Amino acid sequence: MRRPDDSPPATPACGNLPSELNGFVGRGPELAELARLLGAARLVTVTGVGGVGKSRLVLAAARQAQERYCDGVWLAELSAVRDPALLELTLAEALGLTDHTTRPPRTVLAEHLAERRLLLVLDGFEQLVEECADLVHELLRRSPGLRVLAAGRRPLAVDGERSFPLAPLDADDALALLAERSAEADPAFAVTGENRAALGELCARLDGIPLALELAAGRLRTLSPAQVLDRLEDRFALLTGGARGALPRHRALRTAIGWSHELCTAGERLLWARLSVFAGRFDLEAAEYVCAGPDLPVEGVLDLVGELLAQSLLVREQTPAGVRYRMLETVRMYGAGWLESLGDAGRLRRRHRDWYMGLATWCELDWFSPRQHQVAALVEAELANLRLALECCLEDPDDIHLGQYLAGTLWFYWAGCGRLTEGRLWLDRALEQDGRPGTEHEPARLKALWVLGYVAALQGDAVAAMSALHECRDTARISGNPVATAYAVHRMGCLALLSDDMARAGELLGAALAHYREAGELNSNVLMCQVELAMTRAFQGDLPGALALCEEAREICEDRGERWAKAYALYVLAYAALDAGGAAEARRLLNECVTINHAFHDLLGLVLALELLALVTVAEGEPAEAAVLQGAAEPLWGSVGLRLFGSGYFNAPRLMCQERAGELLGAERYAAGARHGRGLTLDAVVERALRGPEPRAGQGPGGNEGGVPRPRGTAESPPPPPKGSGRASVETNSL
Numbered sequence: 001m002r003r004p005d006d007s008p009p010a011t012p013a014c015g016n017l018p019s020e021l022n023g024f025v026g027r028g029p030e031l032a033e034l035a036r037l038l039g040a041a042r043l044v045t046v047t048g049v050g051g052v053g054k055s056r057l058v059l060a061a062a063r064q065a066q067e068r069y070c071d072g073v074w075l076a077e078l079s080a081v082r083d084p085a086l087l088e089l090t091l092a093e094a095l096g097l098t099d100h101t102t103r104p105p106r107t108v109l110a111e112h113l114a115e116r117r118l119l120l121v122l123d124g125f126e127q128l129v130e131e132c133a134d135l136v137h138e139l140l141r142r143s144p145g146l147r148v149l150a151a152g153r154r155p156l157a158v159d160g161e162r163s164f165p166l167a168p169l170d171a172d173d174a175l176a177l178l179a180e181r182s183a184e185a186d187p188a189f190a191v192t193g194e195n196r197a198a199l200g201e202l203c204a205r206l207d208g209i210p211l212a213l214e215l216a217a218g219r220l221r222t223l224s225p226a227q228v229l230d231r232l233e234d235r236f237a238l239l240t241g242g243a244r245g246a247l248p249r250h251r252a253l254r255t256a257i258g259w260s261h262e263l264c265t266a267g268e269r270l271l272w273a274r275l276s277v278f279a280g281r282f283d284l285e286a287a288e289y290v291c292a293g294p295d296l297p298v299e300g301v302l303d304l305v306g307e308l309l310a311q312s313l314l315v316r317e318q319t320p321a322g323v324r325y326r327m328l329e330t331v332r333m334y335g336a337g338w339l340e341s342l343g344d345a346g347r348l349r350r351r352h353r354d355w356y357m358g359l360a361t362w363c364e365l366d367w368f369s370p371r372q373h374q375v376a377a378l379v380e381a382e383l384a385n386l387r388l389a390l391e392c393c394l395e396d397p398d399d400i401h402l403g404q405y406l407a408g409t410l411w412f413y414w415a416g417c418g419r420l421t422e423g424r425l426w427l428d429r430a431l432e433q434d435g436r437p438g439t440e441h442e443p444a445r446l447k448a449l450w451v452l453g454y455v456a457a458l459q460g461d462a463v464a465a466m467s468a469l470h471e472c473r474d475t476a477r478i479s480g481n482p483v484a485t486a487y488a489v490h491r492m493g494c495l496a497l498l499s500d501d502m503a504r505a506g507e508l509l510g511a512a513l514a515h516y517r518e519a520g521e522l523n524s525n526v527l528m529c530q531v532e533l534a535m536t537r538a539f540q541g542d543l544p545g546a547l548a549l550c551e552e553a554r555e556i557c558e559d560r561g562e563r564w565a566k567a568y569a570l571y572v573l574a575y576a577a578l579d580a581g582g583a584a585e586a587r588r589l590l591n592e593c594v595t596i597n598h599a600f601h602d603l604l605g606l607v608l609a610l611e612l613l614a615l616v617t618v619a620e621g622e623p624a625e626a627a628v629l630q631g632a633a634e635p636l637w638g639s640v641g642l643r644l645f646g647s648g649y650f651n652a653p654r655l656m657c658q659e660r661a662g663e664l665l666g667a668e669r670y671a672a673g674a675r676h677g678r679g680l681t682l683d684a685v686v687e688r689a690l691r692g693p694e695p696r697a698g699q700g701p702g703g704n705e706g707g708v709p710r711p712r713g714t715a716e717s718p719p720p721p722p723k724g725s726g727r728a729s730v731e732t733n734s735l
Contacts, residue, residue: 015118017066017075020059025177026173027057031064034046034058035061038065042146043148044164045150045162045164047154048166051330052210054151055124057151062119071118074120074121075123082128085425088105091105099638102460110139113145114143115145116143116146120146123150125150125156168207169208170208178202178203178217185221189220195225216228218260231263268304271291272335275291275308275327275335276335280385281326281381281382281384284302284305286355288302315328352385359378363378363413367524370561372564373563394429397433401441404430408430408451409447415458417600417602423451424452431448431468442475447484449484450491456468462495482515483521486512489508490508490509493508493529498647502536502539513533524565528565528568537549538575571590571612574587587616607637608650610632610633610685611629614633615654617629618661623665625692627661627669627670627671627672628674628680628688630658630673631674632677632680632689635678
């Protein structure tokens with residue numbers, strides 16, 4: 001009889017395992033043993049020297065185990081994470097979690113995993129072994145259905161861990177791997193009777209280490225196996241003599257990399273060393289700016305990159321942001337050692353910092369354009385390098401102002417793309433220290449202050465938000481900085497809006513909008529200010545005034561190609577359309593709103609739109625579908641913060657939908673629909689919301705617009721906030 005744990009999942013396995021780009025060679029016995037260990041222990045760590053194939057093995061084992069975990073198999077790549085504070089954020093990101101509250105990321109992780117049955121794959125944790133061990137121990141203790149498969153150069157040393165030392169490939173598998181990779185580099189390559197012995201010797205000399213074999217395969221395109229062996233002999237002697245105290249496998253890997261290094265030309269070796277300053281992926285333009293110099297002309301970088309690619313020292317990848325390159329971590333570390341020996345590491349890190357500060361500046365400007373979605377993808381692709389640039393800025397007291405500028409310039413990414421927790425981390429760090437005294441750096445600090453106020457407000461941390469915004473406003477007024485004053489006053493108005501103080505919010509937002517216009521400022525923030533002002537008008541019963549403001553904002557957005565702020569204008573317009581009895585028009589507006597919010601991963605905008613769309617669905621005569629949408633919104637609020645900001649105004653549509661749908665369905669059917677909605681994935685929720693309810697027989701596609709339940713936001717009777725509604729304790733990208 002099948003045990004419950006052996007039952008196949010009801011739905012296809014989920015997760016984020018990458019697809020294989022080339023074949024996995026050998027390792028049959030290792031895969032079988034790893035499967036056995038995973039069945040017996042909750043933490044299994046594959047250990048071994050760099051380049052021995054740990055990552056490929058754990059991924060292959062994870063793919064084979066997918067059907068055993070109903071909540072999926074999830075990969076967290078940690079090799080680019082050097083800051084312990086980013087470990088939990090990186091793990092949450094790998095699991096697809098977005099949390100904009102002030103809860104510690106560790107708490108969010110533990111709560112998410114507590115009742116799930118999944119396999120978590122951790123790769124490349126060596127640089128954070130103590131922090132990773134502590135985190136894994138706590139997650140395993142609090143999550144009985146969690147199993148962890150890790151790959152690193154040493155065990156985590158956690159109770160219950162089973163360590164699996166990974167040996168190099170045996171002779172047959174090593175030859176098979178070398179032959180397959182050589183054929184990929186040169187289709188004419190084949191193992192013949194003439195070269196088999198030399199190839200076998202080459203595999204033996206490289207100790208069957210996959211990375212070394214793949215590097216050798218790159219050279220077999222231009223050299224014969226005998227020529228490779230001749231060059232390998234000298235390189236082994238050189239590097240073995242320099243590191244006799246190292247473990248044999250480490251010496252073998254260093255020999256392989258050192259041999260490949262020596263086979264490069266002087267220009268290739270110099271570029272290899274300088275490229276080691278990048279974290280993760282980089283593009284050609286970044287490589288040209290950071291690495292070029294008098295001894296490495298910019299016009300020659302492209303050809304050198306091509307040579308490093310041909311020798312398997314670089315990997316080319318296609319990303320949503322375009323073509324990117326990356327180094328295997330072991331190769332990168334070897335280059336970093338050479339860069340240190342050249343005494344040039346500090347200068348290259350500063351050039352790297354300068355490039356990514358320029359990139360962030362360009363992205364901020366381009367955010368207010370038709371390329372908004374591409375900007376989001378670009379920053380996502382370059383996040384590891386932007387983090388490294390921030391670290392570089394904050395290491396030197398003389399450069400603190402640069403860190404403040406960079407952390408503030410990325411406001412659009414922190415607020416608009418679901419990165420509030422990380423944004424708060426960098427902004428707090430940048431503002432903890434003043435750097436060099438002097439007013440020439442004051443604009444950077446003011447920018448970081450209003451962005452911190454913005455982010456804290458979105459997280460529901462009103463105390464921190466007001467502290468930062470008051471400091472920004474007061475300092476800006478003293479120094480005569482009208483733009484910083486406008487941003488501070490704007491975000492103060494947001495806090496008043498979230499606190500149901502509509503009169504104060506209207507006053508502050510109106511003043512901020514006037515300041516923006518006087519200063520000639522026009523961007524996404526300015527348009528959001530206008531939309532927020534429209535909300536205060538709508539909530540106070542002035543729907544014509546609200547519509548005029550939002551129609552103007554939408555027109556500007558469409559003229560400039562701006563989509564993020566437009567989504568919030570559409571939300572207000574949909575609210576007004578539903579209030580006027582136009583359910584079909586409200587659905588059309590909200591469908592566009594949901595599409596935009598989902599594309600930017602703006603959970604606050606998305607959950608607001610879903611709540612209102614549920615009310616539209618009731619108006620169309622489909623209470624059962626409305627109950628599903630209401631239920632689907634509930635888990636999203638768990639990531640966003642206090643439900644609907646504790647606001648009676650924002651809460652009115654949800655309460656009306658719940659009341660009307662509950663009346664039509666009955667409590668039991670409503671609860672069942674909401675329960676079904678809570679079980680949907682985010683993508684499934686969005687797909688369902690955009691599809692809309694299926695028209696019933698005799699009902700047109702416009703739904704039933706007669707007897708539309710309207711939110712209590714009419715011109716005659718704006719919805720009063722309930723007694724005891726709290727201050728803002730929420731994150732929102734606009735409100």
